Amino acid sequence: MSPNPPDTTLTRHLRITGRVQGVGYRWHMTDEARRLGLTGWVRNRRDGSVEAVVSGPAGAVHALIEWARRGPSLARVDEVVVGDAEGAFEGFEPRETV
Structure with a gap:
């Protein structure tokens, strides 16, 4: 049995490192x-x-985390660090670089 039933709502923070910029990572993740x-x-x-x-x-959420570990075809993902997060959002959007 998985730690979270599939219909439980989760919010997670991801930090992805590797060759993940300049390869369309944000757009593909969106x-x-x-x-x-x-x-x-x-x-x-x-x-x-x-x-x-x-x-x-x-x-x-778990499916997207698994996708994040691969990324788009031109990416090279070295690590995905996953942590808890909070917030309520409408839709999914790419944001400006910080």
């Missing part, structure tokens, strides 16, 4: 999150990482 029915946001960080907050049914 498409995947929307396809999965998730809400939240994704943005590049000036340190070269990508940061995201995702919220929705546990099964969909």
Whole structure:
């Protein structure tokens, strides 16, 4: 049995490192999150990482985390650090670099 039933709502913070900028990572993640029915946001960080907050049914959040470990075809993901997060969002959007 998984730690969270698939219909439990989860909100998670992701920090993705590797070659994840300049390869369409944010745009592909936005498409995947929307396809999965998730809400939240994704943005590049000036340190070269990508940061995201995702919220929705546990099964969909876990599916996006697994996708994040691969990323789009041109990406090379070294690490995805996942932590708890809070917030309520409408839709899923790419945000400006911070």
